[in-house]
Amino acid sequence: MLLKLNNIPFDFIILLQQPEDLIIKKALSRKTCEPCNKTFNSQEFISQDFHLKNIHPQVKSNCPICNTLLATRKDDSFRSVKKRFFQFSVFHEELRNFALYKEKIIFFDLFKGVEDLSRLVRTIDDHYDKLLGDSKSL
Numbered sequence: 001m002l003l004k005l006n007n008i009p010f011d012f013i014i015l016l017q018q019p020e021d022l023i024i025k026k027a028l029s030r031k032t033c034e035p036c037n038k039t040f041n042s043q044e045f046i047s048q049d050f051h052l053k054n055i056h057p058q059v060k061s062n063c064p065i066c067n068t069l070l071a072t073r074k075d076d077s078f079r080s081v082k083k084r085f086f087q088f089s090v091f092h093e094e095l096r097n098f099a100l101y102k103e104k105i106i107f108f109d110l111f112k113g114v115e116d117l118s119r120l121v122r123t124i125d126d127h128y129d130k131l132l133g134d135s136k137s138l
């Protein structure tokens with residue numbers, strides 16, 4: 001993967017971060033509606049400085065759109081989620097080291113999930129402003 005990335009020009013890599021315990025709790029409590037391809041989570045999660053609100057808190061068992069019984073994804077077992085997180089962590093470490101080496105990395109904590117989108121956009125804008133400012137001063 002990184003060999004391919006090494007040949008692709010990029011401005012920077014953004015590493016979105018959340019604590020492992022939060023990711024596991026989120027995955028284990030989410031429900032999906034296959035016909036609608038929607039995900040629901042009636043719980044909210046707080047860990048360290050992270051606070052993720054629930055998605056459709058009123059939804060407990062059936063999809064509010066098509067009334068299909070909501071299901072847990074087969075790969076959302078504790079063992080499977082831990083394994084996916086470990087695999088991600090190994091790749092993440094390799095990617096992190098590569099980006100640090102290239103000095104093109106932005107660490108971004110997703111404190112509130114999708115509510116962090118505008119802060120992420122501002123962070124990217126600020127990063128480009130800094131890149132452009134640095135190139136103007138050369």
Ligand SMILES: [Zn+2]
Binds near residue numbers: 036064065068
């Ligand atoms: Zn549905």
